[in-house]
Amino acid sequence: MNAFESIPESCDVVVIGGGPAGSHVSTLLAQRGFDVVLLEKARHPRPMVGESLIPHFWKFMDMSGVTPKVEEAGFLSKAGGITVWNGRIHQFSFRTFGYNRPALHVERDVFDHILLKHSASCGTQVFEEINVTGVDFSDDKPVVQYSSLQGDSRGSGRIQCRYVVDASGNSTVLAKQFKSRQLVAGKRTFLGMWGYFTGNNFVGEDGSSYGPESVGKVQPVTFISSHEDGWAWHIQLRDKVSVGLIINTDRVKRMGKKEQEAYFLETVHKIPYFRELLAPATYLEDSMAFRPDYSFYSTKLAGKNFGCIGDAGAFVDPIFSHGIQAALYAGSMCAWAAESSLGRPDRAENYGRLLQTRLRQHYGFSRSLALGDYGGDGVDPALVIDLMKSMPLVELEMMLVASDISNRSTNFHEMARQAGFMEDDFAQGVMSGKAKVLESLNV
Ligand SMILES: Cc1cc2nc3c(=O)[nH]c(=O)nc-3n(C[C@H](O)[C@H](O)[C@H](O)COP(=O)(O)OP(=O)(O)OC[C@H]3O[C@@H](n4cnc5c(N)ncnc54)[C@H](O)[C@@H]3O)c2cc1C
Structure with a gap:
């Protein structure tokens, strides 16, 4: 990855994890002249789900300067989304909103690796196969503890630093240490389950299906359908399709891996339209994976040195x-907070509080958008309303349209109304003018 062979004993900033969040924040801080060490448990390219990017993500690529490398990778551009939700079919295209740069479907192993290599090229010292086990905050300067997963000479060790960024994804290293992780389940608990197929058909912007020979010639849409127990996605990639289910955990919790895989294959082949799209496809053996403990948040997101x-x-x-762009947004905010705290240690507590507020605000937005009908754990409506008033209008418009396709939008619409964005003209223009209702699909 880069020329640094041994992990230093001290630095300015330690970043835990080299996914999109960790790569982005470390790039920004290294570019500002800080001595940044990033410790990553896996060796990249590593597998990761979450392949659909909405067009806002480009502004973060521009911010870190990685845009040419992402463009060069040749990921598949997507036209928009089609959703089948409780029998209603909606279609929307990104260009209707005035976006002039494409949204993408990316192989996450490739995409994440590009961001991580870019960070290294900007000066971050990246060390892979290093597992961070905890952080000692008893001194003003945090001490990060790690162990090598290779059993090599690096063994285990400690790095003293001035600021720690936890970007460890679902591992939530600090939230677990702080015991601040709350599961957002309401009355039901969900999990994500996904796998990959080749030789499938996919859906284009016009609502018709296309065969594998059209990949790269016809732009796909992200295709979403509700089903009796949750929802499902179909995301066309360059040489395969990512298909996933969000389901009630109870369905599979007592099953072994083989039974879960059988359940997954049977269920995706039963969902209308998915059945037809997957009819000619071959399942990639053993590609099924899942993510339990599905939705959560930490009540302690930032402090004076983390x-x-x-x-x-x-x-x-x-x-x-929304996940990747939320990770990139948080990375940008955290780079600002870390730089400010390191520059003015006497005001570091304040910057920590500001970061906590910004992260909660953005989380509240995503949370009320995605889980609008489950109550509002961890969401401060006043913060979300403020964000709606200050974000680029095109982004809010797109999210309002997106929110109208499922039955989860009540809270989100109420907040948009309070922010002054659901007046008749705006609401009608956005909600009906920019998403088409289709009678059926030609699949
Ligand atoms: C089923 C599912 C579908 C999704 N679909 C989408 C989608 O279509 N579009 C979208 O935008 N988002 C999607 N997401 C969300 C998206 O994948 C995440 O929001 C995104 O990966 C967050 O990036 P991150 O950098 O925070 O975490 P991650 O990408 O998870 O990266 C964290 C990194 O930290 C490393 N790490 C973990 N523990 C340690 C440790 N102890 N020490 C050192 N390193 C550690 C990991 O190896 C990993 O590389 C989806 C998520 C799921 C679960």
């Missing part, structure tokens, strides 16, 4: 493909 960003701070149902 920030928890991306999935390490909170995770919500990914129905609107």
Whole structure:
């Protein structure tokens, strides 16, 4: 990854985890001249789910300067989304909103590796196969403890630093240490379960299906359908399709891996339209994986010398493909907070509080968008309303349209109304003018 061979004993900032959040924050801080060490448990490229990117993500690529490398990778551009939700079919295209850069379907192993290598090229010292086991905050300077997963000479060790960023994703290293992780379940607990197929058909913007020979010629949409126990996605990639189910945990919790896989295959082949799209497809053996403890948030997201960003701070149902851009947003905010705290240690507590508020605000937005009908754990409506008033209008418009396709939008719409965005003209223009209702699909 880079020329650094031994892990230093001290530095300015330690970043735990090299997913999109960790790579982004470390890039920004290294570019600002800080001595940054990133410790990553896996060796990249490593497998990861979450392949659908909404167009807002480009602004973060521009911010870190990685745009040319992402463009060069040649990921599949997608046109928009089609959803079948409780029998209603909606279609929307990103260009209707005025986006002039494409949304993408990315192989996450490739995409995440590009961001991590970019961070290293900007000066971050990246060490892979290093597992962070905890952080000692008893001194003003945190001490990060780690062990090598390779059993090599690096063994286990400690790094003293001035600021720690937890970007460890679902591992939530600091939230577990702080015991601040809350599961967002309401009355039901969900899990995500996914696998990959080749030789499948996919859905284009016009609602018709296309065969594998059209990949790269016809832009796919992210195709979503509700089913009796949750919802499902179909995300076309360059050489395979990612298909996933969000389901009630009770369905599979007593099953072994083989039974779960059989359940997954049977269920995806039963969902209308998925059945037809997958009819000619071959399942990639053993590709099924799942994510339990589905939605959560941490009540302690930042302090004077730490920030928890991306999935390490909170995770919500990914129905609107918000996860990566939320991770990148949090990375940008955290870079600002870390730089400010290191520059003015006397004001570090304040910057910590500001970061906590910004992260909660953004989380509250994603949370009320995705899980709008489950109550509002961890959501401060006043913060979400403020964010709606200050975010780029095109982004809010797209999220309002997206929120109208499921039955989860009540809270979100109420907050948009309080922010002044659900007046008749705006609501009608956005909600009906920018999403089409289709009678059926030609699949
Ligand atoms: C089923 C599912 C579908 C999704 N679909 C989408 C989608 O379509 N679009 C979208 O935008 N988002 C989607 N998401 C969400 C998206 O994948 C995440 O929000 C995103 O990966 C968050 O990035 P991150 O950097 O915070 O975490 P991650 O990408 O999880 O990266 C964390 C990194 O930390 C490393 N790590 C973990 N523990 C340690 C440790 N102890 N020490 C050192 N390193 C450690 C891991 O190896 C990993 O590389 C989906 C998520 C799920 C579960």
